[in-house]
Amino acid sequence: MSSHQRKMPLYVQIKNKMIHNVNEEIWPPGESIPSESQLMAQYNVSRTTIRQAVRDLVQAGILETRRGAPTKVRQQPQENMENPGVIHHELGEEMAVKILRAENRLPHYFAKSQLHISEDEEVYVLERLRLADQKPIAFQQLFMPKDIGEKVHDKAEVDFDLFPHLGRYNIHYSTIKENVSASNATRYEADLLGITPGEALIDIERITLGMDQQPIEYSRTKYLPASFHYRIEIGS
Amino acid sequence: MSSHQRKMPLYVQIKNKMIHNVNEEIWPPGESIPSESQLMAQYNVSRTTIRQAVRDLVQAGILETRRGAPTKVRQQPQENMENPGVIHHELGEEMAVKILRAENRLPHYFAKSQLHISEDEEVYVLERLRLADQKPIAFQQLFMPKDIGEKVHDKAEVDFDLFPHLGRYNIHYSTIKENVSASNATRYEADLLGITPGEALIDIERITLGMDQQPIEYSRTKYLPASFHYRIEIGS
DNA sequence: ATTTATTTGTACGTATGTATC
DNA sequence: GGATACATACGTACAAATAAA
Numbered sequence: 001m002s003s004h005q006r007k008m009p010l011y012v013q014i015k016n017k018m019i020h021n022v023n024e025e026i027w028p029p030g031e032s033i034p035s036e037s038q039l040m041a042q043y044n045v046s047r048t049t050i051r052q053a054v055r056d057l058v059q060a061g062i063l064e065t066r067r068g069a070p071t072k073v074r075q076q077p078q079e080n081m082e083n084p085g086v087i088h089h090e091l092g093e094e095m096a097v098k099i100l101r102a103e104n105r106l107p108h109y110f111a112k113s114q115l116h117i118s119e120d121e122e123v124y125v126l127e128r129l130r131l132a133d134q135k136p137i138a139f140q141q142l143f144m145p146k147d148i149g150e151k152v153h154d155k156a157e158v159d160f161d162l163f164p165h166l167g168r169y170n171i172h173y174s175t176i177k178e179n180v181s182a183s184n185a186t187r188y189e190a191d192l193l194g195i196t197p198g199e200a201l202i203d204i205e206r207i208t209l210g211m212d213q214q215p216i217e218y219s220r221t222k223y224l225p226a227s228f229h230y231r232i233e234i235g236s
Numbered sequence: 237m238s239s240h241q242r243k244m245p246l247y248v249q250i251k252n253k254m255i256h257n258v259n260e261e262i263w264p265p266g267e268s269i270p271s272e273s274q275l276m277a278q279y280n281v282s283r284t285t286i287r288q289a290v291r292d293l294v295q296a297g298i299l300e301t302r303r304g305a306p307t308k309v310r311q312q313p314q315e316n317m318e319n320p321g322v323i324h325h326e327l328g329e330e331m332a333v334k335i336l337r338a339e340n341r342l343p344h345y346f347a348k349s350q351l352h353i354s355e356d357e358e359v360y361v362l363e364r365l366r367l368a369d370q371k372p373i374a375f376q377q378l379f380m381p382k383d384i385g386e387k388v389h390d391k392a393e394v395d396f397d398l399f400p401h402l403g404r405y406n407i408h409y410s411t412i413k414e415n416v417s418a419s420n421a422t423r424y425e426a427d428l429l430g431i432t433p434g435e436a437l438i439d440i441e442r443i444t445l446g447m448d449q450q451p452i453e454y455s456r457t458k459y460l461p462a463s464f465h466y467r468i469e470i471g472s
Numbered sequence: 473a474t475t476t477a478t479t480t481g482t483a484c485g486t487a488t489g490t491a492t493c
Numbered sequence: 494g495g496a497t498a499c500a501t502a503c504g505t506a507c508a509a510a511t512a513a514a
Contacts (some may be wrong), residue, residue, distance in 0.1 A: 068510030
């Protein structure tokens with residue numbers, strides 16, 4: 001124990017020892033920890049002190065108390081502490097990408113308005129399928145300003161997420177706006193995804209802004225609900 | 237004070253009185269509250285009891301303590317506890333709620349496992365419709381521990397969002413986990429929502445944890461895509 | 473189904489430490 | 494320095510829920 005610990009309040013020292021016991025799985029997840037009486041004897045402190053340490057750990061989501069029953073170590077102690085809060089998770093083992101179309105086009109009124117591109121400028125259009133274990137799970141339409149699109153053109157069939165590549169050209173995003181909805185698969189989409197028309201799809205519309213607040217991407221991706229998790233976590 | 241209060245623990249009763257004092261601005265924001273000694277005399281309880289009540293209110297973000305200094309009422313008590321970039325937006329002018337079912341039930345295996353409720357305990361079940369301009373836009377199934385459900389029971393047909401009411405009982409959430417997906421309307425759901433079976437719905441599954449990290453709500457809400465926006469904004 | 477022992481929760485009292493004013 | 498206020502820590506007793514006999 002560091003001398004740093006010695007001047008700390010007793011209950012904090014005990015709390016730290018308890019955290020150690022949990023981390024080293026001396027107290028395994030889901031198992032009961034010693035009773036308050038036992039802990040009092042073990043650490044030679046009063047019940048007040050034990051209870052204050054335990055209370056803090058319950059608050060931290062590490063322990064779990066129930067009146068009359070032994071105190072337990074919580075099963076999943078807040079898993080990913082570093083969650084940015086939004087988790088996209090594609091389900092499957094072998095992930096792959098298939099390009100349906102990749103070209104510069106003039107007419108695409110809506111996409112161009114989203115990208116703040118003038119009427120007479122070209123836009124880079126990408127249509128792709130996301131495959132998991134050789135089976136399609138998503139259909140994506142993606143639009144970028146022509147100059148940016150050319151930079152990722154040859155990576156488009158390797159990675160579904162293209163932004164890491166843009167980073168190499170010193171293009172970074174500052175803001176991502178997503179609108180999550182649901183839609184029925186059209187005949188065209190159903191055909192591509194190997195489902196029947198009308199099945200529900202998770203419909204994600206996304207606009208990504210660069211450092212200069214100018215749009216660098218507008219996309220629409222439709223996932224099979226069974227193969228995709230869109231999770232949000234608010235709070236700590 | 238209702239007789240309902242009398243059987244509650246002393247420190248909870250005191251806590252509720254304190255919350256009342258804060259809400260009614262008998263203790264105005266930013267101002268000091270009476271010292272522990274004064275509160276002991278005023279309520280005729282021990283210091284332990286006062287401290288437990290105060291501790292909970294500090295944890296809830298309502299009070300603020302500093303060693304050696306008087307305890308104060310926090311200026312902005314978790315006003316913007318919500319939305320670090322997550323926006324739910326229901327489209328419509330005249331919003332209303334219709335209750336389909338509201339009762340305590342025993343059998344609901346999945347919901348109870350989500351709420352960490354034991355097999356022989358009852359769970360509060362709420363089924364509601366969300367109406368916008370007299371037309372249904374969402375169907376919600378909501379489960380709560382019985383004691384919490386009873387607190388919002390009479391507000392359930394007034395407000396779709398029940399958490400502000402729970403705040404008055406000093407029940408606050410610490411974490412909200414949402415899983416957004418899409419599903420096809422069943423015949424039952426289609427009938428309730430006035431659409432045809434099979435239409436795509438935004439399917440939101442939510443688990444809310446309280447300050448003690450225990451689940452206080454598990455719900456599943458299905459929205460008509462045309463009447464609901466689920467927006468995420470990552471970054472600044 | 474009852475009882476009994478165990479375990480956590482509530483509540484009291486007292487003393488001392490330490491930061492603020 | 495002194496007075497005040499919150500923080501830590503000890504002790505005791507009983508209540509309430511649980512689990513085992």
